Amino acid sequence: MKDQEEEVHVSESPEDTRELGRELAKRLKPGDVVALEGGLGAGKTLFVQGLAAGLGTDPGIPVTSPSYTLVHEYPGPVPLFHLDFYRLTRKESVLELGVEEYFDGGGVSAVEWAEKFAELFGPETIWVKIERNAEERRRITISTIA
């Protein structure tokens, strides 16, 4: 049986949060899925900006919030698929998005508001939970399977 491993970090600034994303990216390979949870303004998009930088996507293309457009694709040595379930209320819509194709695809998927449809994520998913403690402080828990 595989063990769940939890790392707890404290981020003191937006830059710290980005840096944690960059660090995590070094351990990712195509097909990995990063599920982000944490309320509005927790720093999920910021963390994904770090992931993108760590994966080596084009720094000239800003990593913006996909809440409206639902999916952003960033080409690179390892492509990044940035999804956001914020506006979705029905599981059919999520499936229609083609999440399964993204998850099985040749890149890393990062999903904001993943906890809304937690049942779609397999056991290998890397969960990143961001909690707002103070104005600039965030507690970031990264759970992986050892």
Added chain:
Amino acid sequence: MKVLGIETSCDETAVAVKEESRILASVVASQDEVHAPFGGVVPELAGRRHLELILPTLRAALDRAGISPDQADAIAVTSGPGLVVCLLVGLSLARALAYAFRLPLVGVNHLEGHLMAILAEKEIPFPFVGLVVSGGHTSLYIVEGWGRYRLLGQTLDDAAGEAFDKVAKLLGLPYPGGREIDALARTGDPAAVAFPRSLLKDGFKFSFSGLKTAVLRRVEQLRDLDSARADIAASFQEAVVEVLVAKALRAAREFRLPRLVVSGGVAANSRLRENMLAAGQNAGLAVHFPSLGLCTDNAAMIAHAGLERLQRGLADPADLMPRAVWPLSGVRSSHFT
């Protein structure tokens, strides 16, 4: 020439009929009775919903224009950017109509549709500064002509329209919240809370996520949201509007352009219209907003952009494919570029 325009790239299912100088019909399903049979659902992006709505919407547009489908001279359709499942609904209909009635088919970029929407109802000479502000985009361009767009800057995180809707949610207002904030702000004090104006002095880039978080903190600190709601709405709206006005005017000044066009869903915001027009008047700059129906997602802007492309000989092959990613810099202006 009558162009039938079809738009399914985002939340709205829309069909329009456009002649050179006139919009004959512009139907948007969610704002229209064709939506009624499906109940007052909150718009949610879904290919299946587009599929349910597309034929009733087409029928309504043709009825209103008073033509039958074989009387159209060309078909224009949004072919990107967007989700393939959604784009394919419009594209399939467009391809079928073009094939059945032997009509030319032209694919239009959704962002180009917004940026140039005003030209569907009004002539504006080039060049001009173009600001597109919607739920998914906040971008500033120099528009030198059809297909000649220079991106000056865009948002680095949240789009302005997204900030409106997320803040509306924080304030407990119904979705979509942009309109609700606009209305509520009229009874509030725009100077009540000094919310941040991110990157105000910093070129043509935008950032609205810090503002979202500042509103969140403010709401959390409140004892009584009900008595503060209007002031927060007004102060938030003021912060967004101030940044948009400052950057659009700076672009006009820096590049010595005498005209500015604001488009996209947020261009329907009354405070933005008011302040941008006033600032333009002070600066000797002609400021233009499309009428409301051309600001939010619609197919008249797609029909018009299609018409312009066809007049330049830019028809597309019958098997036109969707393009999920399609920046405006990739839009052709002629056969040679």
